[in-house]
Amino acid sequence: MKKVNLLILLVLPLFCLAQPALKLKGKIASETTPLEWADILVLNQEGKIIDGTTTKQDGSFEINLKNGSYKIGISLLGFTDFEKEISLEKDTNLGTIVLKENETKLSEVVIQNKKKTIEQKTDRLVYNLENNVNTTGGDALSAINTAPGVVVKNDVITILGKGTSRVMIDGRLIELRGEELNNFLKSISAGDIKNIEIISNPPAKYEADGTGGLINIIMKKGTRDSWKNTATASYDQNKYGIYTLRDNFFYNKNKFRFSAGVNGRTGYKNADENLEMYFPDGLSKMSSTTKVKNENFSGKLALDYDLSERTTIGFQFMNDRNNPDFGSDIRIEKYNLQNELQNVTLNKSFTDKGSKNQTYNAHLITKLDSLNRKLSFDADYFNYNSKFDRDFIANNYMPNMEFVGVNQAGRNISNQDIENWSFKADMEHPFQKFNLSYGAKMSFTNSISNVLFYDNISGTPVLDPNQSNRFKYNENNQAVYINGDKKINDKWNLQIGLRLENTQTTGFSETLDQENVNDYLKLFPTFYASYKKNENNTFSLNYGKRINRPRFDLLNPFKVYINSNSYSEGNPFLRPSFSDNFELAHSYKESFRTSVFLNVITNGYGVVFTSILETNTQIITRENYFKGLTYGLGESYSAGFADWWQSENSLYFLGSQTEFTNNINARPSNSLQIDFTTNNTFILGKTTKLQIDFNYSTPFKNGLYEVGYVSSFDIGFKQDLFNKSLQVAFLANDIFNTSYLKDFTSVVNGVKQVYSQNESNRFVRLSVVYNFGNKKINVKERNFGNQDERKRTGN
Missing domain, CATH: 2.60.40.10 (Immunoglobulins)
Structure with missing residues (x-):
């Protein structure tokens, strides 16, 4: 301290x-x-x-x-x-x-300025959604997946070649990860998003957590002196159907700004999984089919009021509820070395699953003087709780499907509650020769998870204390930062920052009577330099140090059984990993961008699929087991091949070198990965657009794992009606059903495991969007007191 x-x-x-x-x-x-x-x-x-x-x-x-x-x-x-x-x-x-009067005399004039789809800033890439037809009627998660260089796969959001990314909304970090984060993002309409910022090397102002940088979602704000309502209805058809209804309202008059939205989704999707484990005595093959309910209801509310021309106060609230119940049919086949079927296990289960979270924010923004010194305060509260109640029975059969006996029967009940408070203050302080910003943040997180297991093999549920657990986790973080930027001349810009974070964590397992305490103080420097050689060529160099803290559930040491021969367990000794990120970039005419990057990772952690040979049991755990580096070359090209054809293209060459630092009885292997994406918008008329997108990523090896190819071919169509008040859109997503995770392979303890997962990425969507409102309501006074908020949001 x-x-x-x-x-x-x-x-x-x-x-x-x-x-x-x-x-x-x-x-x-x-x-x-x-x-x-x-x-x-x-x-x-x-x-x-x-x-x-x-x-x-x-x-x-x-x-x-x-x-x-x-x-x-x-x-x-x-x-x-x-x-x-x-x-x-x-x-x-x-x-x-x-000023010259417009030649066309209309009661109202709407000035439209088509933004570039991709804009390169000093420390981030800005992706504007309005030109992408395929995001119409979609959600924030699908919009993020269309952003350049960003991939969403298996509940993980990554920037290519960088690693796992954290997500912010309007500069405020979302305290969710994995499946919970993805479900939350699905509750946000893509139509409410102004743009998405891809910040691969975030400045010192932002949290240092996330080796893959930050994805910042900037939400739309209401136009001054107007009100607007947007209603959206969409239907997705995969193996099953999903219905979505959304409504968003914006009101802005005088010194008051208000917005509210509701979102509802219901339906089902299908998920197929396959796992092959090559044990010394033969192959064990698992296949699973799951019907997952997509049931969600969410709401949001935001208001801001200008106390004066210099001071604005505001409040935001978001609520999200999910009920993704699912039923699974799992078939496990065991073969001998002659590839003869020895026995079959059928596991049938139903899971009652639900989660909800609430987010509150109160903020004050004040302009201190005419020199643009600006001070802002934020207080945030976040609460998340989930339930998981699974009944299952696994029966053993002979190869001819003659019943042998009950393998395992039971009931898993688990609950998790996460609570987070955070407070921060930020100061923007311009000087004559440079701009300075600095601030501080405190964050307090408490997490409690309970696991109960009832053995039901006798027909009467009996609590098994050896498979039941209560885990408490506390994490406190204090941070201060300082950041300075200077325009040296018309060609050179420099920015340098330093963030200091002090973190204390405590994890306690009541069942194991085991407590783990960590306390670490770390510095995170950042540096940016840009050089504008001429009107056509701009060069930039940046560096940043990042930390990747484990999710709370990964620290719980307790075993959770997937089936009788497979279980997952956390690791209370799991430590954060760190990365040093370097990037050199060049932009030509703001349409051709080249980036070369290198990330050095220390104390890296991840999932390890290992096994117990004597019992043919699979174990899924997490370890700090490697160090290494990832590197790559990225090329992107924005082109207008004709007035009616706009194209965004990217090509990445990615590589890695990995060294295992923990004895996990495996050898690292690495190879080149190539990722190609092309997004094409065709203007078929003043009110009609066609979108054709294609992505392909080659198979590759990275450390412990080998991953198969991934590709997607999507076609979208949008028709504007009644002066854009009504929009009708159609999307055929992943037409050839090739975008799922396939051939995810590892070899640990001499046992090869190959895993694939397909979660209904192939679907068709029909969307209808209706906009109405008043673009110029009467006002008593024309005060520009909301200018501070406009500067803060970029509007």
Whole structure:
């Protein structure tokens, strides 16, 4: 904690430093009269809004800015937009700027500016969804899977070549991972997403957790002085059907902004699994068919109020409930060395599964002075709880299916409750020669999980204390950061940051009477440099250190039986892994992007499929068992081959080197992986679009595992009706049913295991989206007090 206090003492005096403000003023008028209520926006060189105001009754305006280069944007309903680049070195008067009236006289003019699908920023890639037809009627998880360089596979979200990524919404980290995170993302409509930021090397402001960086989902905000409602209905057909209904409402008037949404989904999907285990005495083959219920209901509420022109307060609430009950039929066949069937085990089970989570956020944002010093406070509360109740019976049979006896019968009941509180403060502090930001965050997490096992082989349930457990886990984290960026000249930009995180964890198994305590203090530096050689060529170099903390459930040492010959167990001694990430990138005309990256991983952990040869038992555990590096070359190309054809393409070459640091009786192997993606949008008319997407990833080896190929071919179609008030979309996803996990192979203790899983990725979807509202409601005053929020969100 001494280091934390020292860093705070170094940071606090910077609040007192400032620079003289420069005045930018002028007047806005038509050819005949001054114009009141014209919007004046000030953007930096990266195109981000940093300040703004509206003109007074006489058309005049005045803004205080620091020394630098800016773009000024002026807009008013019924007039043509005006833009001008300026270099501010002293007080400047722009004089009278005359706006031209639009030639088409309409009661309302909607100005549309088609955004680029991919935008490269200094420290992130921004993916705009509006051009992708296949996200219409979909959810946030499917939208993330269409983002460049991002892959969603087996409940894991990764950035190619980087590793597992954490997910944020509007800059706030979601305290969920794996299946729980994916279910939560499925409750968010893709139509509510403004864009997705892929931050492979996050700045010091963000949490250091996640070796694969961060995926930041930026949600849409309501347009000023308007209200809007969007209703969406969709139907997915795979082996079974899934219905989805969504409704989202936005209201923005004067100083008040409000949004609310509800989402409901019901139906079923099919999941098939296959596992082959080659034991010394013969093959054990398992196949499973599962019918999974997709039942979800979620809601969200957000409101913001401008206390003054400089201060905004706000509140957000999200609630998500899932009930993914499922029934499974598992068949296990045992063969001898002559490949003759010896016996069969049939395991039939039904699982009553449910989860719910609630997220609360309260925030305050205040602009301290005319120099754009801005202070924000956030308080967050998150609660997640789940239940798992599984009844099963496994019977043994002879090869001719003659009944032998009951192998195992029982009932698994488990519950988990996770609670998280976090508090953070962030300061944006511009100086004359550079920009500084700094802040602090505290986070407190408590997790309790219970496992009860009842043996029912006699027909009467009997609690087995040896297979029952209660596990408590606490994690506290304190962090401070400082980040500075400087535009050296028109060609060079530098950014450097440092984040200090202090973490304490305690895990206690009541059944085993075992407690594990960790306490570690770590520094996480970041560095970015960009060089704009000319209008066509930009180079960038970045570095960041990251940590990957284990999920709470992975630390529970208790065994959970999948069937009589297979169980999963956690590892209370599991430690975080660390990575040092380097990346060099080049952009040509903002359409051709090249990146070369290297990630050095230490104390790496992951799933290990091992076995007990004497009983032919499979064990799924987690170990810190490797160190190594991953490296790659990524090429992406944005092209407009014609006015009616827009194409986004990427090609990645990925490699790795792995060294096992734990005695797991296995040998590492690595190979090259090639991943190719092409997304093509065809404009068939003013209101009609066709989308054709294709992805292919070659088989590859990485450390302990070998993975088979993955590919997907998707076709989407969207028709706009009634001036885009109504949209009808059709999607055929994974037409050839080739995007599932296949041939997932490992060899441990001399036992080869090959696993495949198919979760109904092939489906067709019909979606209908209806938009209505009032784009210009009456206001009592035209106050630009929400400008702070607009700057915060990029709107």
